[in-house]
Amino acid sequence: MNIVELTDVKKTYRQGNVEVKALNGVSLCVQKGAFLALAGPSGSGKTTLLNIIGGLDAADSGSVIVDGNALEEMTQSELANLRLRNVGFVFQAYNLIPVLSALENVEFVMLLQGVPAADRREKAMAILDDVGLEDMYNRRPAELSGGQQQRVAVARAIVSSPSIVLADEPTANLDSKTGKGLLEMMKQMNERREATFVFSTHDKMVMDYARRLILIRDGLVADDQVREN
């Protein structure tokens, strides 16, 4: 079953008088349970592709279907709802809410979804235990290391069991050991919870962990490899 289906997706940015073609007609499918990396040099379009899949940005043309929803036909409100219920995000800069504790950051998405308080708390605690942060519930982001913050971000992204988790350069701000630990954890989430992960990266370590590697160059799919890890 395909979680994501992209057909001839194009996206152009205008910077002053200059037009930058970020995506030149990308077509691909992502299956449920995939652990997929979009790789390529800076400016290749991988972040743009991730943003379009996540409904944060709109394609200029082409079809984008996420979990059965055609994004080009959705209003901003519907897209927000899609992001809330079907998509999890992990960002390069963690992007945790500084005034909330680790537990509250993980609960935040469920709060927006309207999950009752007791259920929220139980799930949030369980997922933080899963990612190895069982002693860090009440710590605020400033009191956590980079790796711990990213783990909280991953926990937040998958706690409500979204259809897909989009991770944009998740290991970019981490040292190799911490980054490896994070990838191991996400791999376990992928295997245990069947969470679909799509990474945007130019980190070889991330590419090595991916079971499918899509190379993006000049806004097009240059290569698409399924790998045995």
Added chain:
Amino acid sequence: MYLQLGWRNIWRNPRRTAVIMLAVVIGVWSMIFLGALMRGMIEDMIENGIATLTGHIQVHHKGYREDPVIDNSIEDPRKVWSAFREALPSTAQWTSRVRVNAIASNARHSDGVTLVGINPETEAKVSFIGTGVVQGRYLKPFDTNGIVVGRALVEKFETKMGRKLVLMSQDTSGEIASRSFRIVGVFRAEMEATEKQFVFVSMSTAQRMLKLQEGISEVSISLKDQGEMNRVTNALKEALPSTYEVHSWRELLPLLSAYLRLFDGFMWLWYLVVFIAMGFGIVNTMLMAVFERIREFGLFKALGMRPWWIVKEVLAESVFLIFIGITIGDIIGFLTVLALSSHGINLSGLAAGAEFFGMTRVLYPVISGKDLIMANAVVFVLGLLVSCYPALKAARFTPVEALAHT
């Protein structure tokens, strides 16, 4: 959630929060304190004006106000008493007076005064004179030649208790009426002008001197509840024949009435000025707080938070800031007024200027519920309104641009 986030967010930068709260505190305190001072001044002026013989309502013969001569006296006050039985509430107090312009003179000085013939018992319930005598004694009902004068007049005339004072006026036959009185009492009033202007004798003595028979110049009415004034005035106008005039103190003291209208306008102007100054501070602070957190708002939107929820969160921060500032400003305002309520502010140094405006020597601030509610409401409502701009700004960041912000 909004409240929790809002509360925590305002303490992310405690110094900035303290500065803006201080602005709100000072704004609210100034509104309350200045309002209390102005209100105290106005109430003092009204009370003083009413107590200085005006009363809440007066009844005259038609034409007396334009020309207060003896010819415009109420010759037969019985119609007035029967109208009073119809129209006055049982709690009202009233007194009749003879009141004419006269010349007072002694061996050293002479000057124009207002001769007031009073019924001492009823007069004491209506005007200041009943408690104003500070030397000697108050008048008795049938004092034949006793006169009570003001302290400033005693000084001006270089006279003293027990000395004589001659009063001269025009009687009902158009002849000069003159009589010698002995000073039996000296009164003190809030304003020196009052002490110099009015001299008091018994009603019967004044009527005899001026050949008025039973005639009087005016009736002054004091109401227990000033809120009844308009109703009672209208009722008296209906009950009395057209040869009589009925006026409330607002008509009798037009300058004071104008001050009241000016006061309300001035208070609104002050509120506006304070709020504009405070409002810029609130908007600037909230905008700074919003622009510092662009990425965070981008995250909110990326996670699926609706724009309206973001607006609510930012407004929650403003609510906390403004509410705490208002509360502290109210407390300090109350304490300031309380501290001044027993001794007031002594304006003796400005005596001449203050007296020109009908103000007393000591000013006591008075907090009115209406002023307090208005000050708090203006700050709270307008504060929230100006906070809408930064809140809407926060809600309009697109996730992609906001998350890319460094």
